[in-house]
Amino acid sequence: MNDLLEQFLDETRELVQSATEDLLALEAAPGDAEAVNRVFRAFHTLKGSVGLFDFPPWFSLLHAAEDCLSAARAATLAVDSALVDLALETLDATGRWADAVEIGGALPETADAEGSALAGRYRSLLSPGPETRATDAPALPVWASRLSEPLSGIEGRPLIAVRYQPRGDCFFSGDDPLGLVRKVPGLLAVTVEPAVPWSPDDEFDAFACNLAITLVSEAPRAEIETVFRLVGDQVTVVDLPTAIYPRIVPSGTMSAGAPALEPVVAAILAEQVRVLAASDEADTDAGRLEACARSAMNALRSTGRSSAAERCGQALGSGPDALRAAIEAILSNRTDAATPTDGEEAYGASDPLGGDAARTLRVDSARVDVLVALVGELVVARNGLGHLAAQAEAGEDAGTLARAIREADANIGRLSTTLHRSAISLRLTPLSSVFRRFGRQVRDAARGLGKDVVLVVEGEATEADKGIVENMFEPLLHVVRNAIDHGLEDAANRRQVGKPEAGRIRLKAEQDGDGIVVSVSDDGRGIDPAFIRRRAVERGLLQPEPVATMDDAAVTDLIFAPGFSTAESVGALSGRGVGMDAVRAAAARMGGRVSVESRVGLGTTIRLHLPRTIALARIMVVGAGTESYGIAMDAVVEVVRRPRTCVHAVAGGNATVLRGRTVPVFRLVELLGRGDRPLDGDDALLLVVRVNGETIAVEVDRFEARIDAVVRPPASLVGSVAGVGGTTMLGDGRVLLVLDPAGILADASAPAGG
Structure with a gap:
């Protein structure tokens, strides 16, 4: 996997997580304009990042989502549960597709269908009613209205008009405006004009772009927008009404019997003719002449017309009139056939993606600095051993050497211990990366069970080894789901016992010596030892006599026994007798343990006691x-x-x-x-x-x-x-x-x- 794609996947997952959090906040407060802006920016950034790669279904979906969120920013679309749910589904798809790209280098086969379905739902949110469409059709821009003469033979076919005005410094950003235009599928016509009139009084700047490019294509709008996805702020795309069919012919080009030059090449050559005709200043003629010749030659060579490019090169030494005549002759020459070069066929091709994704760590530079300093001290200590060896060879007193060696050993031991701890600290990751994922999980689980649940997160800045943090999500998910399903009562029961209707789940992390403790607490019904005793006997886990002699703490610990469940029936979240035993097994694999504390009627707390690092x-x-x-x-x-x-x-x-x-x-x-x-x-x-x-x-x-x-x-x-x-x-x-x-x-x- 190349570095750009790897960075893209990392940033995509971060954006998905931050957008999910903002959407949940937006659902709780639909009028929060800043939350809408944050969600829009996340989707806009996601779309721009996806646009760097060839994933059209992904780009089209995010583009549709961005359109809806843009309407929400402008207050022309209500921020309701339909929009929030759809945006969350889009983020889910984005996460799955990122995983597929990381594993196989391509989107899953279902991406086209899934992306189209979701994009269609976005369009349905934006589509106006029939009466609005009939009376409020937007007028065409002036530049599109000028394209009114029909092209022969294409009447009745839907066409797309595009106006592309690159920024003046686009070349310094690595943009190739005409190269982009060449990639537009179904291209029918192109015109290239100066965005602002050329000033004969100013020195010609060959590195400033002063072009306004208009084109017409019969390709679908989505494919055209994909080409211009990285310069969307410089492009206007318009659907032409079926009654208007443009004929765009660059000024000063060919007669009715003009050769079949590509529209982009013809437009470039025509513009050079116009510039040469306007050039009459002696101090700028040389620069204009060179620029026009190079532009014409590059355009011709890009389409395989090497002989025509050579003629332009030969005319360069004879002055502007000769160069203009040569270009006009090429524009009107029917016999100048094109021979595609070998590079033409491979234009825009890219190597297939493949290979396993590299695992990376983001490390605070201060920790690296400490590590480098310790390595320097260790090198000094090692040099000290060399000095002692030289003293031993010189016959130094054995007692003196023994004391010096012990001191060196103690110093190296101290440095190696500190170095190990510093190296281990590079893998420390805040638990926020795990905790942030539970907002969505709690929302979906609570909605599925018809409960109102508030999630409180504490201590998310607590750090632990990356391997422990990455393996923590699944066991915590089991605990959180059990808390929502079994622990929290429904609203009616909570009202009866004087509790707030909304249940409360607290996810907390704290450091405990050299380890960490992650706890999940709820304010629900708690665990009744008498019920656990009865259920353990019913499930055949224990005989009645041993259960009767067990204390309440040991009985409560039975919830971790394989096959044990307090659920009356199997549900979507739990009740199958698996989950809590998996939590204990997962904690054991990470070198930790699980404990439970519960009070009937007040709630339950389950704690995971885990090591913080793989330390000495x-x-x-x-x-x-x-x-x-x-x-x-x-x-x-x-x-x-x-x-x-x-x-x-x-x-x-x-x-x-x-x-x-x-x-x-x-x-x-x-x-x-x-x-x-x-x-x-x-x-x-x-x-x-x-x-x-x-x-x-x-x-x-x-x-x-x-x-x-x-x-x-x-x-x-x-x-x-x-x-x-x-x-x-x-x-x-x-x-x-x-x-x-x-x-x-x-x-x-x-x-x-x-």
């Missing part, structure tokens, strides 16, 4: 038998050394008492399936961890070290081993397995209550 982790290296393993320090509550006499055998295993509480004890070598080994030493080395709300002690054979490491997710065969949370590299090159306590203890049961 503090790892405790422990021994089990002859092998070493790592356990994240975040998972360890405390490290305890207990006399073996305090570890007691109980039914099904071992346990000890810590601070007046019985804690089950598991040996790491047994959990890893390394067989029975005799217990060494008088003391048991215990790692106390929390797993699923329980306190559990894991006995290890030895404590080896504490290190900072980047833990990589397990892959390949290691990824299929239960209890392995990741891998990292030790200083001696060995790979260290980092264990997940919850995973290795999943099948273990406590021998005593915890």
Whole structure:
């Protein structure tokens, strides 16, 4: 994918999101003129961006949308639900088409039909009534009214007239006015005139455009507008009434038996004849002569008339009269056949798009500056190691060298940790990119259920790793939909209990230490533990006896069980028993967890506790038998050394008492399936961890070290081993397995209550 297309797709998605937000604001306040302007500007920018590429259905749809929004700006079209809904559908189509272009380099096959249908709905919003069309038909502009003489043989055919007046500095913008005109399909006639009279007193400026180009085409209006899509502010397009058929012949051109020169070429040559005839100033003749000759030669060569261009070049040295005579002869010469050049056939062709879209990040330049500065410090520290090596070779005292090496190691360690954090910060993305998408989702879900819902967003500036942010939308969408469907009561029930008719959903993000917490709260009916107990038994998830002994928090947690649903029937949004279990699984994949808090009659809050970045982790290296393993320090509550006499055998295993509480004890070598080994030493080395709300002690054979490491997710065969949370590299090159306590203890049961 080329850079221009990649940038276009990124900007398109941003414009779609901002326009969606403004449309929702406009729906809430139809009289907000500034919101109308913002929506119009977004669609206008989208249309201009699409116009850079060859996507006619897309351009035509956005053009129709822009026409309607322009009418809304002028207060000639009401801003109502019909316009808002149609504009939102257009943005949906734009988003889907952008995805299709990113994946396959082309619009989907249905784009033509879908775009035409949506554009037709826009036209229906703008179309006047029958009586208006009969009495208020707009008059033709003067320039179009002059085109009144019928062209032979085309009576009764619909024609389009175009007046194109390029800006004076158009050449400096990369515009090619005559090149654009050549691209107009169905071209019948062209005239080129000076936009303002040439002044004989001023020096001729070959780099200023002073043209007014009028043309007539029998092609459909949409195709003509597509050609001029990037210069729309310089073009006027008019449908000619069927009673008017123009005959446009450039002044001073050919007789009735004129050759079949292309209309654009004939117009260019005729204009050069007119300029040469008006040239009589000695100090400007040379410049005018050169410009006229070059213009005529380029026009002729562009259509393959190389021999005619050569004649103009030869006449250039003989003065303006000779050049004018040569051009007039070409205009009246019937035998000057055109031989298309090889480049003619490929004019305007472009390479097909293809390839995968590149993934990009937008980074604050200040963060890059910090990273560059740290790299500079690291280079200095590395040079210090070279100096120490030279001292060692020179026989420096070993004690002095050891102290210097330790200082250098500490300095490099500090720099590498800071460098890692700075590099990770480059991937930090504000959650606003996700939160902004929920305005539309809440609106559509609420309308589908006939509820009035207000969405409140807080903490959208909170930042997290790009990968976490990109994977957050789907689980949050499940939670938000459940809140609207199950959590919020309908208006009648809310009135009965004294609540506002409009339900309230709060989407909030906040930083929590090295992680973030994203919560979805509603002010609905809350979760009734008694109802959950009853539904769990009805669905066969649990037997009545175990459910009766569970506390309310554990019962509420059952909403995350696969297949569990509180819905009475399957609806469009939920009720199929999937969703909340997917939320928990998604959070686990991102290295986080989910919690729920609810009060009957007051509402429910579901929180996603997620890591903020893929940062350096503090790892405790422990021994089990002859092998070493790592356990994240975040998972360890405390490290305890207990006399073996305090570890007691109980039914099904071992346990000890810590601070007046019985804690089950598991040996790491047994959990890893390394067989029975005799217990060494008088003391048991215990790692106390929390797993699923329980306190559990894991006995290890030895404590080896504490290190900072980047833990990589397990892959390949290691990824299929239960209890392995990741891998990292030790200083001696060995790979260290980092264990997940919850995973290795999943099948273990406590021998005593915890």
